Amino acid sequence: MHDYHLTLHSDKYQINMMYAHWLQGTHRHKAVFEVYFRKLPFGNGYGVFAGLERIVQYIQSIRFGDEEIAYLRTQEEQYQEAFLDELKRFRFNGNLSSVLEGTLVFPSEPLIRVEADMFEAQFVETAILNFMNYQSLIATKASRIKQVAPHDVLLEFGTRRAQEADAAIWGARAAYIAGFHATSNMRAGMLFGIPAKGTHAHSWVQAHDSEEEAFRRYAQALPDEVTLLVDTYDTLQSGVPHAIATARLLQQMGKRMSGIRLDSGDLAYLSQQARKMLDEAGFPDVKIVASNDLDENIIEGLKTQDAKIDVWGVGTQLITAADQPALGGVYKLVAREKDGDYVPVIKISGNPEKVSNPGFKEAYRIVNKQTGKAVADYLALRHETDIRDGERIKLFDPVHPYIHKYIEDYEPIPLLKPIFSEGKLVYELPSLEAIRTYHAEQKDMFWPQYLRKLNPAVYRVNLSTAAWELKMDLIHQYQGHQLHE
Numbered sequence: 438m439h440d441y442h443l444t445l446h447s448d449k450y451q452i453n454m455m456y457a458h459w460l461q462g463t464h465r466h467k468a469v470f471e472v473y474f475r476k477l478p479f480g481n482g483y484g485v486f487a488g489l490e491r492i493v494q495y496i497q498s499i500r501f502g503d504e505e506i507a508y509l510r511t512q513e514e515q516y517q518e519a520f521l522d523e524l525k526r527f528r529f530n531g532n533l534s535s536v537l538e539g540t541l542v543f544p545s546e547p548l549i550r551v552e553a554d555m556f557e558a559q560f561v562e563t564a565i566l567n568f569m570n571y572q573s574l575i576a577t578k579a580s581r582i583k584q585v586a587p588h589d590v591l592l593e594f595g596t597r598r599a600q601e602a603d604a605a606i607w608g609a610r611a612a613y614i615a616g617f618h619a620t621s622n623m624r625a626g627m628l629f630g631i632p633a634k635g636t637h638a639h640s641w642v643q644a645h646d647s648e649e650e651a652f653r654r655y656a657q658a659l660p661d662e663v664t665l666l667v668d669t670y671d672t673l674q675s676g677v678p679h680a681i682a683t684a685r686l687l688q689q690m691g692k693r694m695s696g697i698r699l700d701s702g703d704l705a706y707l708s709q710q711a712r713k714m715l716d717e718a719g720f721p722d723v724k725i726v727a728s729n730d731l732d733e734n735i736i737e738g739l740k741t742q743d744a745k746i747d748v749w750g751v752g753t754q755l756i757t758a759a760d761q762p763a764l765g766g767v768y769k770l771v772a773r774e775k776d777g778d779y780v781p782v783i784k785i786s787g788n789p790e791k792v793s794n795p796g797f798k799e800a801y802r803i804v805n806k807q808t809g810k811a812v813a814d815y816l817a818l819r820h821e822t823d824i825r826d827g828e829r830i831k832l833f834d835p836v837h838p839y840i841h842k843y844i845e846d847y848e849p850i851p852l853l854k855p856i857f858s859e860g861k862l863v864y865e866l867p868s869l870e871a872i873r874t875y876h877a878e879q880k881d882m883f884w885p886q887y888l889r890k891l892n893p894a895v896y897r898v899n900l901s902t903a904a905w906e907l908k909m910d911l912i913h914q915y916q917g918h919q920l921h922e
């Protein structure tokens with residue numbers, strides 16, 4: 438393993454297509470691709486978009502150096518040297534627009550739009566989807582956890598169970614965007630400025646002759662941040678009493694114990710008993726941390742059982758998105774250059790959900806000016822001005838178009854922001870804190886029925902009449918085409 442850069446972090450078929458385009462002379466024709474997903478994960482009512490920072494870094498770093506070119510030469514005899522020379526000159530010179538990290542997003546709407554030479558637009562598909570699918574999935578999972586414990590402290594503990602190192606750190610970042618407070622991963626802390634926090638493991642207790650001694654030594658070593666893991670032998674008989682003794686010791690040192698951590702058994706019962714014992718001993722401020730394969734459902738259950746837990750440590754279930762390990766976002770061609778103009782293209786499928794929305798589009802969030810709440814998202818062809826100018830527009834059900842309503846007095850918020858313009862970065866990446874704040878504000882724009890965890894109301898993504906008619910025309914054209922074949 439030599440240099441660790443991501444240029445060839447792509448599928449072979451992308452390079453094969455680039456080669457074939459190059460051979461037939463279409464590689465410099467413009468293409469427009471859109472990233473979107475078709476179905477929300479976890480039965481959630483919204484997705485949380487993440488991954489843009491990594492995508493920006495990746496796009497800026499694409500370089501076919503000697504190592505990449507030498508490797509490609511070994512992979513395909515057909516690749517002509519002139520093609521490899523073209524790759525050596527590769528730079529992303531296109532336009533890329535994206536939804537901002539932390540935005541609430543919905544099925545079928547464009548999250549990223551790439552407009553570039555076919556050669557460039559095709560190449561970046563794989564990495565863009567890889568970054569956006571994973572990070573958005575974890576941000577969405579973390580947001581569900583945040584929903585059930587909005588006022589508690591949430592710690593991300595997943596690294597040891599994550600799908601390798603990148604997933605651990607970018608997952609920690611995604612969780613932080615969605616409202617987690619800290620991560621156990623210090624590299625994520627160092628790279629992204631996420632607060633890094635931790636308690637101690639069972640091994641610390643096992644490494645001493647007694648639990649009491651282990652606690653005392655730990656408190657002496659790190660008196661300012663003591664959270665003791667109390668379940669190694671017997672939580673209520675031994676762990677909590679020993680933790681209380683340690684809290685007294687710290688008190689004598691002029692310090693305060695931060696917390697205890699429960700990591701097994703019935704977390705509702707144990708937390709209630711431990712809370713009582715701590716309160717009676719005069720330590721009402723000592724927090725109770727819980728961990729052990731937690732997810733949003735268990736946390737919600739523990740809260741309805743009146744568990745006395747202040748801090749939740751969540752690892753495996755979050756970082757692996759265990760109940761749905763992939764988002765399924767796709768990258769589809771929506772328009773291509775032909776004879777100097779864009780022509781819209783469609784992908785047909787027997788499954789109506791999978792028929793793509795053709796054409797070069799913009800996405801708008803329609804916000805009611807009176808309530809400040811989002812009404813629906815609206816996809817219009819780029820030349821349409823009525824939505825942009827806030828004029829009266831028609832929203833209709835695409836399956837039953839006679840169900841419709843007109844809306845006016847709204848604010849149209851464009852969702853896709855310019856990130857790269859002719860290859861130049863035109864967007865200043867915000868700080869992670871700013872992204873996290875932006876995400877929290879975005880949630881306030883939605884009525885609670887769209888945000889609830891179970892059976893949320895469906896937030897609509899509507900096509901403009903022109904976008905819908907274009908889609909219908911292309912479907913009919915395609916069907917006519919088939920009949921003539």
Ligand SMILES: Nc1ncnc2c1ncn2[C@@H]1O[C@H](COP(=O)(O)OP(=O)(O)OP(=O)(O)O)[C@@H](O)[C@H]1O
Nearest residue numbers: 700701702703704705706729730731735738739742
């Ligand atoms: N009161 C509760 N209500 C619902 N789920 C709970 C409750 N307490 C704990 N859990 C969850 O139940 C699961 C506990 O599983 P299990 O009993 O196998 O683990 P454990 O308590 O760690 O056992 P062990 O001590 O053998 O490791 C965990 O996912 C935990 O978060």
Ligand SMILES: O=P(O)(O)OC[C@H]1O[C@H](OP(=O)(O)OP(=O)(O)O)[C@H](O)[C@@H]1O
Nearest residue numbers: 594638639700728729730731751752753
């Ligand atoms: O359960 P998760 O949500 O994945 O959270 C992380 C888990 O990792 C640790 O256990 P582990 O058994 O790996 O080590 P330990 O000896 O420190 O408990 C910790 O005690 C948590 O239980």
Ligand SMILES: O=C(O)c1cccnc1
Nearest residue numbers: 594621634635636637750
């Ligand atoms: O700090 C902790 O308690 C911790 C860190 C990683 C995994 N489990 C627990």
